[in-house]
Amino acid sequence: TGPIFGPIQGILFGPVAFITIPIGCVIAGSMHDYFSGMISMRNGGAQMPKLIRKYLGNKVIKAYNFFLWILMFLVGVVFVYTPGDLIVTQVLSQEAAVSNPTVWIVYGLIFLYYLVATLFPIDAIIGRIYPIFGGFLILSAVGIFAGVMLDGGANLTNLSFSGMFSQHPQKLPFIPVFFITVACGIMSGFHATQATLISRTIKSEKEGRTTFFNMMLVEGFIAMCWAAGAMVLFGRGTDMTTAPTIMVGLVSKTFLGPIGGMIAIIGVIVLPITSGDTAFRSLRLMVAEQFNIDQKVSRNRIITTACLFVPAVFVLYYAKSSPQGFNILWRYFAFTNQFVATFALATISVYLYITGKNYLVSLIPGVFYFFVTLSFIFHAPIGLNLDKLVGMEGSYTASYALAALFCVGYVLFVRKHSTTQKDQILNNVIS
Template structure:
């Protein structure tokens, strides 16, 4: 219990201390108009209150990643919680803050446009392809996962019988609507309520296990276990843990979502709470599910058996109903189901906006929104027929590679503006070595090379990229960025 509480306290301290440092280095300007003021269009650029934007941002970024990832990461033992804390404070929240604030400074631009601006056209074209692929994978994962969970809930808890295909069609139909209607009609109106449900669910589950007579939070582990790899199948912690636990520590998917709220935020002063703070909130959710996975089952072998019997979704189902009973279990389980649904629709929405930027097509008219959205849903529908396990593995690698590109983009921005760049360069270099090592070593997705060789290449490549970004960016000043929005008065909010 003490280890869990220490981790939560560290995340909160990270927000107030390191978050303030990051904000100061970036240099906010409360008199600068945000895109919600300068580009208001009633569809994607719509001013919303700060609490509402925060809750929408939290739901947008918190799909099944901060639940499924930490559950799978828990197979390594309590050490997984250490990565959630360190990764969230120094990498994930920094990544989310810059992806949101740079979007604000660039008129609500999507991540490929920002990458192109600060790293060049080659990087822009790479990110356009990679971001669309990632978002399609996210959309498919966040259709298949909730469809399977809802199907299981209905078939297990009621006398009704539904098929997985039926639920996929229903969720896809909702995604189409949510993707093309104005952001404040569904997302801005209902997602804050879902965000409150998410917080209630997470707090309810950890409270239930804390007062349970059958379970004790991390009760079966010794202090020395907190820094040990306890994987029952002897899986190496490096680099797989840093790919497995993505959304709870650092996730490139967030870079595609932050611009959605960058188009709705009222003032730059709200950026730390909305972007850095939402990632800290997701980190706490990840800690809760990691702790539940480590505590609800008798041992790591028990957790392994539960995962083998139905994946992380089975862990969610078993823990929710085991800790809260039927009624509470249904509420908690639905809270988990809401996460991927509220991220899946915004994944498709982000895809539409990225394509619209690429083809320079305005999105005020319904016809243009459909032209961008329909092909995406056709491709997504085809991908739902691919095995979920394969999609998830590719999603994990694509997710972290996108995070790497966003962090290098932020480093280039800081270097060009003569600001302290190491707050983004260090996590960018680390995650670069993780991704390269993983793809070289992994025999299923990558090249199956020996771990030692893969690691050496990964580290050398990360150092080389660091030197390259510093060389092309440092000392160029801000004259190339004269078209950034200049400080002006801020109009009243609504």
């Protein structure tokens, strides 16, 4: 749901989304995924934490692991919430309200699947049909694209680029909120953890462009199609406050019909569940490694998993019971996702610098997203609420200024570390 929910909400910023999503996907998201996978291949299939330790040092890895744990937890929670609500609203045709017991039954079944997948290699069996649902998702995006062009295109002719950065109905600032909102539609830090896993399955570096770079371009295309579909419906009068789960159903059934729409919805349901499964399993292994918990024993796996699921249930309950619960959950998830990506971009920059390549291709996106994520969390009530604390409520001035200072530090660190630690990094062979 990442490249779907984010763009649906991001399109509220206006047609500028049709410029920033494809450009950002090419110069940031696809580049991030490509180099993460390729650098892993050149380090014997090493996973991202080991790459962070090698290229950024022992101090940075501690911060990275902290935010990575949070990201994996939030990915798991979000990918229970969104597919669960889609099942309730679009498949069962019920209201996804906190008081509806069906919602909690569906959530419970998803958690049960995660538990079973943790104890048994069920993913090895079900994984064989995952590509089918991936195909559904791509075909549904193509169908929505065709529908927008053939039918809904008329509703896109009155788009205005006047005041292109200030069209959000709530007047939210384009930077940083747009990039936090769209999240996976442009770049995802979670992808780096998966690209390094996939790198172990690739036979030749020649496959890297197709596997890493082009696949993120496909995700960007999917994001654009769903954003366009949502904009058409908003142009026809759909309430702009409509929940993303409802918008998925409206877009699917409007452009693909009842049968095609339901197939698309099923694809949107299944794929995030697979990501949530991966996230919780990865987090369980990280926690077990940190605290030396033997995961070969089933009892230990169950206890470790339960320790993750219990707080996840509390977060889910808050997200369902609070009027702004999902928006808050999504923004924490999106912030963490983009912030984790800045670590990978710094790693890529150091790698390119010490190998004599043009490191600016990753450093510039890294600095930009460092600025976006920090200015957002400095300003947001769910963060430091900095501007309000200094008497500048309603403005991002203080947050922008502080984030800019941190960005200077980001650049200086990459340059200094690349220069002073070059020989040590080159001689460090990951085992």
